[in-house]
Amino acid sequence: MKPHWRQWVEEIRQQFPQGNSALLPLLHRIQAEEGWLSPETLADVATLLNLPVTTVESVASFYSLFYKRPVGERVVHVCVGLSCALKGADALMHRLEEHLGIRQGQTTPDGKYSLMEAECLAACDLAPVAQVNLRYMGPVPPEEYQRLLGEGEK
Amino acid sequence: MAELNTHYLLRHREVPDIDQIAVYEAHGGYQSLRRALRDFTPEAVLELVKASGLRGRGGAGFPTGMKWSFLPNDGRPRYLVVNSDEAEPGTFKDRELIEHNPHQLIEGMIISSYAIGSHDAYIYCRGEFLRGSEQLARAIREAYAHGYLGDNILDSGFSLHIHLYRGAGAYICGEESALLESLEGKRGQPRLKPPFPAVAGLYGMPTIVNNVETIANVPVLVEKGADWYRSMGTEKSPGIKIMSVSGHVRRPGNYEVPLATPLRTLIEEYAGGVWPGKLKAIIPGGSSVPLLTPDQIDTPLDYESMIAAGSMLGSGGCIVMNDETCMVWAAHRLVKFYRVESCGKCTPCREGTYWMTNILERLESGEGSQGDLEVLLDVADNIGGKCLCPLGDASLGFMVSAIRHFRDEFEAHVREHGCPLGAKRYDPINH
Ligand SMILES: Cc1cc2nc3c(=O)[nH]c(=O)nc-3n(C[C@H](O)[C@H](O)[C@H](O)COP(=O)(O)O)c2cc1C
Ligand code: FES
Numbered sequence: 001m002k003p004h005w006r007q008w009v010e011e012i013r014q015q016f017p018q019g020n021s022a023l024l025p026l027l028h029r030i031q032a033e034e035g036w037l038s039p040e041t042l043a044d045v046a047t048l049l050n051l052p053v054t055t056v057e058s059v060a061s062f063y064s065l066f067y068k069r070p071v072g073e074r075v076v077h078v079c080v081g082l083s084c085a086l087k088g089a090d091a092l093m094h095r096l097e098e099h100l101g102i103r104q105g106q107t108t109p110d111g112k113y114s115l116m117e118a119e120c121l122a123a124c125d126l127a128p129v130a131q132v133n134l135r136y137m138g139p140v141p142p143e144e145y146q147r148l149l150g151e152g153e154k
Numbered sequence: 155m156a157e158l159n160t161h162y163l164l165r166h167r168e169v170p171d172i173d174q175i176a177v178y179e180a181h182g183g184y185q186s187l188r189r190a191l192r193d194f195t196p197e198a199v200l201e202l203v204k205a206s207g208l209r210g211r212g213g214a215g216f217p218t219g220m221k222w223s224f225l226p227n228d229g230r231p232r233y234l235v236v237n238s239d240e241a242e243p244g245t246f247k248d249r250e251l252i253e254h255n256p257h258q259l260i261e262g263m264i265i266s267s268y269a270i271g272s273h274d275a276y277i278y279c280r281g282e283f284l285r286g287s288e289q290l291a292r293a294i295r296e297a298y299a300h301g302y303l304g305d306n307i308l309d310s311g312f313s314l315h316i317h318l319y320r321g322a323g324a325y326i327c328g329e330e331s332a333l334l335e336s337l338e339g340k341r342g343q344p345r346l347k348p349p350f351p352a353v354a355g356l357y358g359m360p361t362i363v364n365n366v367e368t369i370a371n372v373p374v375l376v377e378k379g380a381d382w383y384r385s386m387g388t389e390k391s392p393g394i395k396i397m398s399v400s401g402h403v404r405r406p407g408n409y410e411v412p413l414a415t416p417l418r419t420l421i422e423e424y425a426g427g428v429w430p431g432k433l434k435a436i437i438p439g440g441s442s443v444p445l446l447t448p449d450q451i452d453t454p455l456d457y458e459s460m461i462a463a464g465s466m467l468g469s470g471g472c473i474v475m476n477d478e479t480c481m482v483w484a485a486h487r488l489v490k491f492y493r494v495e496s497c498g499k500c501t502p503c504r505e506g507t508y509w510m511t512n513i514l515e516r517l518e519s520g521e522g523s524q525g526d527l528e529v530l531l532d533v534a535d536n537i538g539g540k541c542l543c544p545l546g547d548a549s550l551g552f553m554v555s556a557i558r559h560f561r562d563e564f565e566a567h568v569r570e571h572g573c574p575l576g577a578k579r580y581d582p583i584n585h
Contacts, residue, residue, distance in 0.1 A: 015317050018357050020339025028281075028320055062341040062497075063322035065281045077282075081243045082441065082487045083400035083473055119325060119491050120243035120441070121282055124400035124471070125407045134284040 001044040005030065009048050022049060023059060027066055036067040072107045072114035076148050077131040081120030087127040091142035093117070099145065113149065162374045163367065163396055164410050166254040173289060175296040178257040184302055186373035190265045191310040194376070199269035203372065205380035207392040211247075212237055212328075212365030213440065213469045215391075215457045222270050224352040225360045233361045234267045234275040235337065235351075236369055238290075239321055239328040241280060243441035243491060244471030247396040247408050248366035252279070252286040255370070256293035260316065262372035264302060267314050270362055274315050278333050281322040290318050325495035329543045330363040332497065343497045344543035367396055387413030391456035395470055399425040402476040414454040421451065421474060431476035435559070439468025441488050442548030444555030464555070480575040481560040482567050485553040486514035492549030503546030506537040510553065517564065520572030527557060527564055 008029055012022045026045060031037055037045075037060055046053040060066045078093045093104060096115055100108055107114040121136070123129045129138030130148050140147055161167050171177045178184070190199055204219030225232055236259065240248040251259060259277075267275050279287045294316050297303045305313040319337055321327050327336045331345035334356050355361020371393065375383055384392040391413040397420055400406045404426030411420060417438060421428065435445045438455070443466040446453065453463045460467040475484060493507035513530050516522050534554055537546040557564055566574045 016319070016339075018338075021319070021337060023339035024320065024322060024336070028322065059339065059341055063281070063324050065323035080487075081491065082484060083244055083406075085487055086401045086473075086475065086479065118282070119494060120241060120245075122240045122246040122249045122280070124244055124246050124398065124473070127400060127406065131282065134282060136285070 001047070002033075005044070005048060020049070020051065020055070020059075023051070023056065024063075027060060031066060036070050070107070070111070072112050074112060074150060075114045075116065075133055077116045077118035077121070077134075078104070078148075079118045079121045079123070079127070079129050079131075081118075081124070083120070083124035084127040084129055087139065088142050089128040092128050092130070092140060092145055095142050095145040096148065099149070161410050162378075162394055163251065163258070163370050164255065164408060165258065172255055173253075173257065173293065175257060175293070175300060179300075182377070183257055184261055184300075186376035187261050187264050187302060188308060190268060190376050191308055191312060196269045196271060199265060199376070202375055202380055203269065206375050206383040207380075207390070208368065208371055208375065208383070209391065209457065210365055211367035211371075211395065211470070213242065213442075215467065218364065218368055221352065221364075222266075222362055224350070225270060225362065226353060228360075231274070231359050232270055232272045233356045233359055234263060234270060234272040235330075235333070235356060235361055235363045236263060236275070236277045236366055237328060237330065237333060237363055238277055238279045238283070238286070238366045239325075239333060240283075240366070240469075241325040241328055241495075242469050242471055243488065244398060244400055244437060244473040245440045245469040246398045246400075247470060249283060249286055250408050251366050251370055251396075252283065253289050256289045257297070258370045258373055259290075259366055260293055260297050261302070262369035263316060264297075264307065264314055265372050265376060266362075266364070266369055268312050272362070273313050274317065276317045276319055276337060276356070278319050278321060278327070278337055280327075281320050287318060287320055294318060324497075325491075326497045326543070326545060329545065332543065333363065334361065341497075343499045344545075346542060388454075388456050388458070390458050391467075395455065395467070397424075397455065397470045397472050399472045399474065401474040402428055402431065402479070403474050404429040411455065414456040414459070416451075417446070417453050417455055417472075418451045420455060420472065425474070428474060428476060431478050433474065434477045434479055435475045435481065435484075435556075437465075437471070437473040437475075437552060439466045440471035441473070441491065442544075442551045443468045444551045445559065447559055466551075478575060480518070480573050481556040481563050482514060482518050483573065483575075485556045486511065486518055488552045489514055489549055492545060496545060496549075500541040500543075500546065502537045502540045503549070506533050506546065507549050509533050510549070514553075517567045518573055520567070520570075522568045524568060526568065527561070531557065 012025045016022050042056045046056040080089050104115050104117045126138030166172045169181050208218045209215040263275050324342045326332045327342040332342040336342035351361040395413050396410050398408050409424040433448045457467050490511045493511045496503045498504045534550045
């Protein structure tokens with residue numbers, strides 16, 4: 001547990017004093033710092049909010065953006081929703097899988113990339129669209145898949 | 155009738171940087187709030203919204219003023235909750251609104267809270283909307299700094315605090331009772347209704363849940379009045395609506411149209427026409443509504459005409475598919491979405507979407523057998539109307555209508571042991 005997490009709890013509780021409403025905001029904030037939510041972190045959160053560990057685990061496991069395993073530096077979510085699929089999302093996913101040598105849902109062994117399937121990202125006008133660490137990129141035609149990997153950037 | 159290039163909601167199209175409070179103010183921003191607090195009682199705002207005929211833009215089209223009037227008068231605190239969890243495939247209007255015109259939503263929230271007597275309002279923002287939530291957070295800070303939020307707003311005696319809350323990846327949290335569960339820090343599973351949120355909502359208190367676009371209309375109503383709003387659309391569907399157009403069109407995007415604009419105008423004039431290929435099917439109102447066929451392209455975009463045509467206006471997410479699109483493939487894609495997003499609480503939805511996905515996958519890959527269609531329809535029958543929330547029903551709209559309109563195509567998949575259109579199928583790892 002990091003000492004400043006207690007401070008965060010105070011801040012969040014000012015906005016959300018009722019129910020367990022502090023839980024999701026705290027998980028978001030800690031994950032932004034830690035990269036993912038380890039079992040130890042979830043136990044810490046339970047202590048901080050005075051909740052049963054099982055409650056925290058059960059809530060965290062419900063939401064796909066809370067990562068229960070370590071993820072890569074660049075988390076690439078490729079939308080495979082219908083509008084994106086009509087514009088080549090599946091081919092885009094295949095190109096990425098081939099290039100990275102992993103399947104969707106996995107992280108490269110060097111810890112650089114995680115590749116994930118996303119349902120409609122509410123950006124169908126940018127199809128085929130993806131998010132890199134939750135920032136939109138699109139349209140990304142399948143042959144331009146490398147743009148999502150930021151290769152060649154500093 | 156359609157007025158191209160006039161925007162009351164997507165105002166950033168004409169006014170760049172309207173997401174900055176100074177620019178918003180310079181273009182009349184927060185004048186509706188001043189006017190409402192100065193010239194209107196809360197009841198008068200409620201009457202205005204009722205008179206305008208504004209209907210909820212989140213999908214169900216419930217009359218907004220009527221919903222507000224369901225709040226019991228029992229002295230308990232009341233809450234306004236704005237639903238910004240937009241995730242219905244094909245729908246992307248709320249994202250554009252919060253990213254580019256966030257102050258209009260905030261102004262609408264303040265006026266709406268004044269009308270219903272709420273002093274704490276919440277925005278439930280989809281977790282994937284990182285930019286959107288940053289924009290909202292900044293706009294809220296600006297609104298506090300300019301005295302539009304906080305205690306005793308503009309010396310009116312009315313106080314309001316807005317709390318921004320981020321979801322974390324779950325389509326079901328768009329359903330209003332699941333949203334409230336999530337906002338209370340729980341798993342986002344729908345509640346049994348009744349009681350409806352207006353009676354027992356957030357923290358058990360009377361709560362109004364409204365869509366982003368619905369609330370963004372409110373400052374416009376105060377400025378222009380109910381008669382002006384009613385000068386567009388129809389008796390039962392007055393006003394303006396943002397339609398999101400995607401798929402096989404030349405210019406995918408959001409288009410703000412007067413209700414009752416013909417679907418043809420939206421697709422051919424606004425979105426630049428079907429491209430590539432020829433039109434085969436249209437989903438007019440988000441992934442959960444039945445499809446329309448090319449001969450229905452002149453249907454007006456209003457709630458009642460869409461129902462008469464066998465579909466729904468829903469959230470306004472219009473997905474256009476050309477003649478190379480396999481309907482079995484499309485049905486598989488959509489049903490699989492509901493399988494992934496089913497919260498698992500109700501057995502018919504959890505198991506039914508699983509089996510329908512498997513059967514559609516089988517059909518598409520050429521392993522379907524005689525009788526699969528009947529099983530599909532039978533499973534569908536066992537989901538429809540049998541769950542706590544409408545997610546299960548939503549999984550059926552497209553598939554059942556596709557079987558109805560394109561039965562030959564489904565049967566051909568069995569007969570020819572595969573997709574006659576040669577659709578390429580992505581084969582994801584099951585999860
Ligand atoms: C599975 C499901 C998902 C939904 N998703 C959304 C959504 O993302 N945004 C939204 O405004 N309404 C959504 N709704 C509708 C809400 O339950 C609710 O009716 C709406 O927010 C009310 O606002 P309105 O009256 O302004 O439309 C969804 C409903 C269901 C059943
Ligand atoms: S289907 Fe990909 S963003 Fe909507």
